[in-house]
Amino acid sequence: MITGTGFVGGNIAAKFVDEGVSVTALDLKPKVLDFLEAAEKSRKLSFAKGDTRSFRLIEELVKAEKPRILIHTATFLNPTEAYDTFEVNVRGTANVLELARRYDLTMVYLSSGAIYGQMNGTADICEDEKFGPAYPPREGIDNVSGAPYCMSKRLGEEWVAMYRALYGLRAVALRLAWVYGRGITDYRLNTAISLFLRKAIVKEEVHIPYGGDTFVDFVHVSDVADIVYNAATLPVPKDFAFNVAYERGSRFSELIDVTKSVVPGAKLSLGPGLWPSKGVPIPRGGPSFPSERHMSIERAKASLAYSPKFDLEAGVRNYLQWIEKNWDISSPEAVPFPKWG
Numbered sequence: 001m002i003t004g005t006g007f008v009g010g011n012i013a014a015k016f017v018d019e020g021v022s023v024t025a026l027d028l029k030p031k032v033l034d035f036l037e038a039a040e041k042s043r044k045l046s047f048a049k050g051d052t053r054s055f056r057l058i059e060e061l062v063k064a065e066k067p068r069i070l071i072h073t074a075t076f077l078n079p080t081e082a083y084d085t086f087e088v089n090v091r092g093t094a095n096v097l098e099l100a101r102r103y104d105l106t107m108v109y110l111s112s113g114a115i116y117g118q119m120n121g122t123a124d125i126c127e128d129e130k131f132g133p134a135y136p137p138r139e140g141i142d143n144v145s146g147a148p149y150c151m152s153k154r155l156g157e158e159w160v161a162m163y164r165a166l167y168g169l170r171a172v173a174l175r176l177a178w179v180y181g182r183g184i185t186d187y188r189l190n191t192a193i194s195l196f197l198r199k200a201i202v203k204e205e206v207h208i209p210y211g212g213d214t215f216v217d218f219v220h221v222s223d224v225a226d227i228v229y230n231a232a233t234l235p236v237p238k239d240f241a242f243n244v245a246y247e248r249g250s251r252f253s254e255l256i257d258v259t260k261s262v263v264p265g266a267k268l269s270l271g272p273g274l275w276p277s278k279g280v281p282i283p284r285g286g287p288s289f290p291s292e293r294h295m296s297i298e299r300a301k302a303s304l305a306y307s308p309k310f311d312l313e314a315g316v317r318n319y320l321q322w323i324e325k326n327w328d329i330s331s332p333e334a335v336p337f338p339k340w341g
């Protein structure tokens with residue numbers, strides 16, 4: 001069973017079906033993307049409409065479907081709604097977790113690199129490092145949506161870790177970097193990779209005098225789906241939390257170069273410096289805390305056989321194919337560009 005079959009959950013569902021596993025997908029608003037259509041038709045994937053905030057509802061589903069694995073991706077993200085962020089990301093997690101305990105399910109909790117908060121320095125971030133502050137937002141750098149989201153992921157992870165320690169629950173937490181690839185259908189089409197690609201496709205020129213030095217740990221959604229599958233099916237590792245990124249991070253200037261190489265004729269340029277958090281619509285991503293630090297993936301490689309396949313160029317090329325194929329839902333007519341550039 002997968003809670004939340006949005007961007008990441010949808011790709012995880014496809015991975016499990018490809019591996020021969022039947023999947024029940026629970027979502028507030030189930031959405032069948034093109035790469036899930038065949039699985040749904042063949043009934044290897046079934047969708048259920050429901051809310052993780054309702055323990056009774058999801059318990060009924062677990063009783064009916066009898067899953068053995070529970071992948072928890074359902075999440076709420078809205079910069080101004082700390083209360084709902086708590087309700088879905090913390091209470092919803094507590095519900096799912098209690099079900100995993102009662103019905104003896106292996107659980108994978110989708111956490112986030114945002115959990116680290118405001119980190120100084122440049123060395124790679126390891127999982128056991130002390131988290132930085134979550135708030136207040138640093139003027140001109142952090143997005144205001146960061147703090148409630150970051151806190152909700154910290155609380156959620158702690159609650160899962162406690163169940164593992166107290167009840168012997170088979171559970172791991174995966175702290176994802178900034179994920180990109182097929183299946184993005186919402187406001188994130190106006191962030192970083194998606195935005196630059198869409199501007200390049202419509203041959204719109206983008207010349208911005210800042211932002212090129214912004215550092216981001218990008219990870220392709222296919223690599224995320226692979227490690228979720230490993231985490232759910234390998235023996236429970238000694239460690240609980242794992243970073244999930246690519247081998248290294250990238251600066252926006254590199255992203256611009258990659259975009260120009262995969263979309264010939266694209267006219268894009270960024271000047272030096274960081275992308276500010278206010279004043280211009282984001283391509284930086286809502287929840288992410290800016291950091292100069294890459295999340296080390298050594299632990300995931302050693303314990304979860306993690307082996308990311310998509311470097312930035314291969315990943316963006318792969319994503320471009322999906323956007324072009326799904327232009328009806330990816331075009332500026334479907335999701336208008338922000339008013340800048």
Ligand SMILES: NC(=O)c1ccc[n+]([C@@H]2O[C@H](COP(=O)([O-])OP(=O)(O)OC[C@H]3O[C@@H](n4cnc5c(N)ncnc54)[C@H](O)[C@@H]3O)[C@@H](O)[C@H]2O)c1
Nearest residue numbers: 004006007008027028051052073074075110112176178179
């Ligand atoms: N996308 C990223 O870059 C990224 C980075 C780090 C961590 N993550 C984590 O990965 C997970 C999945 O993220 P995503 O990008 O797929 O998000 P998403 O918004 O695309 O998908 C989340 C899904 O959860 C559903 N949902 C929300 N509230 C629900 C509820 N109460 N009950 C049932 N379903 C509900 C939504 O309808 C949506 O389909 C999240 O836990 C997120 O924190 C994502």
